[in-house]
Amino acid sequence: QVQLVESGGGLVLPGGSLRLSCAASGRTISSYSVGWFSQAPGKEREFVAFINWSGWPTTYADSVKGRFTVSRDNAKNTVYLQMNSLKPEDTAVYFCAARDYSRGGNGQNAYEYDNWGQGTQVTVYS
16 A cells, blocks of 8 residues: 655645645555545535546646646655645645556546545635
């Protein structure tokens, strides 16, 4: 199993930016596809972004298209989520999750993933 640790969350004003990191250990992240999910208080965990094990394709929730970018640096065993033009409604705990490259699915469902990080809080306040 791969272990995942998110970092980079924090407090930011609307319009600001954050870069979240998902650092892997135990296994090389290069053989895993990775998804980012968010969970606001009292809400279900929601899909945010996906990057295939090969680096392509990437997919995004409609609410973040054009603002968020997912990328990976296999040499650093890390996947990133660049978050720009942040809005108050982006406030949530953000989780990264990994699934083995051999698993199918579009990567947008939490049940597709076996490995999860502990989450990092993002708060956008006005």
